[in-house]
Every structure is written in structure tokens, then in C-alpha cells.
Amino acid sequence: MIAAAGLLFASGLSLQLVHAQQSGIGRTDVLRHDLGENGRELIQVRVDFAPGAAFGMHTHPGEEVAYVLEGSLEYQFEGKPPVTLKAGDSLFIPAGTLHAARNVGSVDAAELATYLVDKGKPLVVLGQVSAR
Numbered sequence: 001m002i003a004a005a006g007l008l009f010a011s012g013l014s015l016q017l018v019h020a021q022q023s024g025i026g027r028t029d030v031l032r033h034d035l036g037e038n039g040r041e042l043i044q045v046r047v048d049f050a051p052g053a054a055f056g057m058h059t060h061p062g063e064e065v066a067y068v069l070e071g072s073l074e075y076q077f078e079g080k081p082p083v084t085l086k087a088g089d090s091l092f093i094p095a096g097t098l099h100a101a102r103n104v105g106s107v108d109a110a111e112l113a114t115y116l117v118d119k120g121k122p123l124v125v126l127g128q129v130s131a132r
Contacts, residue, residue, distance in 0.1 A: 024053030024103075035116065043115040043123065047101075049073065051109075054102030059125045062117030064093040066101070071109025076100045098127050 030044040040062070047055075049071070057078070066075070067090040074084045075091060078098045085091060093099055095117075103109040117123060 024050035025055055030112070034119075039119050041117060041119050043117060045113045045115075047111050047113055049101070049103035049109045049111075051103055051106050055100060057098050057100045057127045059096050059098055059127055060093070060115055060117060060123060061121035061125070062095045062115055064116075065114045066091045066093065067112045067114070069110040069112055071103060071107055072105040073109050073111060074102050074104045076102075 026048040028046040028048075030046055031042065032044075033042050034040075035042055046069070049055075057076075066073075066085075068085045068087050070087050072084055072086045074082045075093075076082045076099060083091065084104060101111070115123065
């Protein structure tokens, strides 16, 4: 139990450090809950973006559903044209998909990110667009 608590703390701390490096982006943990599947969990996070703020290319160890709460956010996927969503729009991002998000509006924007992920893996893995 103590080891599990330590892993949970360490994964949360590493995620906070990743987000702290992204200027103009704030994050609020909303929910963390074990799923019926062994070794998987659901995590919900509110991500706030200042005007022009961007979170660079990254992946997740599971699926993500991004629901835009306010403002306009542009999502970029490797090798594809960007997708812009406004408040009330949502987007499914498959596990391991390299993507980025940025606030393309002149006001604050926010999303509710819901992750269905493998426990014990880093929630965010920073990456770069590969050269092809």
C-alpha cells in the first residue's frame, strides 16, 4: 500500500513538473479512479490555457477524450492538418498518438481531459514530430 501511494505521488509530481514547464498552462486534478480492468485507471484533469499558450507534442499511455469547456483550442496531430474546437466540442485521441494543443483565441481557454490509462506509467510523455 505504501509503495502504491509512493508511485501515485511520484507520477503526480512528475506530471506537475511537466506542466510547470509549460508557460501559461494550469492544471487541476478532478478525478482519479481505478477501472474494472486490472491495471487501468480513469483520470480527469481540467487544463487551463492562457491566450496563445501551447502544450507541445506529447503522448499518453492510454486513450484521451478532450472536451473544450471554454474558448478555442487547436489540436495538432503528426502529419495531419490541425483541428480547432470551441466550447462544447470534444475529440478522441487514441493511445500513443503524438499531439499538441494550443489556445488560438484572445481569451482564456480550458478543456476537461479524460484519460483511460495504464497505471504506473507516466501520464504525459513529451515528444517531437518525427522527420519523414
